[in-house]
Amino acid sequence: MLIANSTVFMPSILTFIGIPGLEPVQCWIGIPFCAMYIIALIGNTLLLIIIKAERSLHEPMYIFLAMLGATDIALSTSIVPKMLGIFWFHLPEIYFDACLFQMWLIHTFQGIESGVLLAMALDRYIAICHPLRHSTIFNSQVITHIGIGMTLRPAILVIPCLLLIKCRLKIYRSKLISHTYCEHMAVVKLATEDVYINKFYGLFGAFIVGGFDFISITLSYIQIFITVSHLPQKKARLKAFNTCIPHICVFFQFYLLAFFSFFTHRSGSHIPSSIHITLSILYLLLPPFLNPFVYGVKTKQIRDQVVKIFYSKDKG
Numbered sequence: 001m002l003i004a005n006s007t008v009f010m011p012s013i014l015t016f017i018g019i020p021g022l023e024p025v026q027c028w029i030g031i032p033f034c035a036m037y038i039i040a041l042i043g044n045t046l047l048l049i050i051i052k053a054e055r056s057l058h059e060p061m062y063i064f065l066a067m068l069g070a071t072d073i074a075l076s077t078s079i080v081p082k083m084l085g086i087f088w089f090h091l092p093e094i095y096f097d098a099c100l101f102q103m104w105l106i107h108t109f110q111g112i113e114s115g116v117l118l119a120m121a122l123d124r125y126i127a128i129c130h131p132l133r134h135s136t137i138f139n140s141q142v143i144t145h146i147g148i149g150m151t152l153r154p155a156i157l158v159i160p161c162l163l164l165i166k167c168r169l170k171i172y173r174s175k176l177i178s179h180t181y182c183e184h185m186a187v188v189k190l191a192t193e194d195v196y197i198n199k200f201y202g203l204f205g206a207f208i209v210g211g212f213d214f215i216s217i218t219l220s221y222i223q224i225f226i227t228v229s230h231l232p233q234k235k236a237r238l239k240a241f242n243t244c245i246p247h248i249c250v251f252f253q254f255y256l257l258a259f260f261s262f263f264t265h266r267s268g269s270h271i272p273s274s275i276h277i278t279l280s281i282l283y284l285l286l287p288p289f290l291n292p293f294v295y296g297v298k299t300k301q302i303r304d305q306v307v308k309i310f311y312s313k314d315k316g
Contacts, residue, residue, distance in 0.1 A: 030087035037080040043292025044069035060138040072288030075109035083180040099182040111154020121220040246298040257283035
């Protein structure tokens with residue numbers, strides 16, 4: 001049985017409700033989420049193995065793709081095991097500090113994913129709009145600095161969110177989190193005190209990472225489309241568009257779900273909690289699940305390596 005609502009002073013343990021209204025069928029809901037997680041692990045691990053093993057793929061675009069695959073594995077792993085523990089094994093409780101740590105992991109990996117998508121968009125922009133400068137701009141040292149920067153940016157920005165919760169919010173109206181993981185606003189809403197600063201900093205952090213990246217990626221692709229449309233040969237235009245299609249697909253699937261989850265937490269009271277929380281799970285789980293398929297199908301070099309791996313196994 002879940003703990004009844006009661007005002008508490010800094011609870012040591014919080015309890016996940018899961019998906020409100022769907023508690024009786026959560027054991028069945030966990031099956032597709034588990035399948036997506038396993039496929040995401042296999043697909044992204046395969047991407048990492050292929051990119052590492054094949055020297056022709058040691059280029060900026062594929063290095064960023066490897067970063068995306070590693071981030072997808074980490075992001076999905078930060079939510080799915082605990083979620084399945086709630087759904088299947090009736091383990092809804094989590095220590096307050098462990099909840100904050102999970103929150104840091106989730107929002108950090110979200111920010112890293114956004115940063116990788118920005119890096120991939122800039123790589124395509126330079127490759128198409130300034131091809132002669134591409135190898136000079138995206139050298140190994142620059143790629144290393146980009147990797148460090150896009151990791152440190154969200155990792156540092158998320159820390160004040162945790163400190164504001166830990167230091168400012170002392171009285172909570174409930175120990176029950178209406179979610180399957182420790183999302184920032186889901187925890188902040190439990191407090192009885194004024195949470196304006198927490199909400200403001202959450203908006204600030206979201207804009208610094210997601211908002212900035214979204215605008216930059218959009219502008220990059222607008223410039224790419226303008227440049228490509230002026231190419232004299234139709235074959236060259238099609239080739240340039242084809243290299244961008246996987247990135248655009250991943251870009252839309254990530255940000256559309258991200259914006260939905262973000263704004264419904266703040267102004268979506270008319271949206272049923274079950275729908276909001278289910279889509280919030282998909283927001284974190286769908287990109288890791290789909291990305292290997294998107295890049296595997298649309299990127300010839302990766303597709304050829306996958307065929308080679310399985311063909312050699314069948315032959316053996």
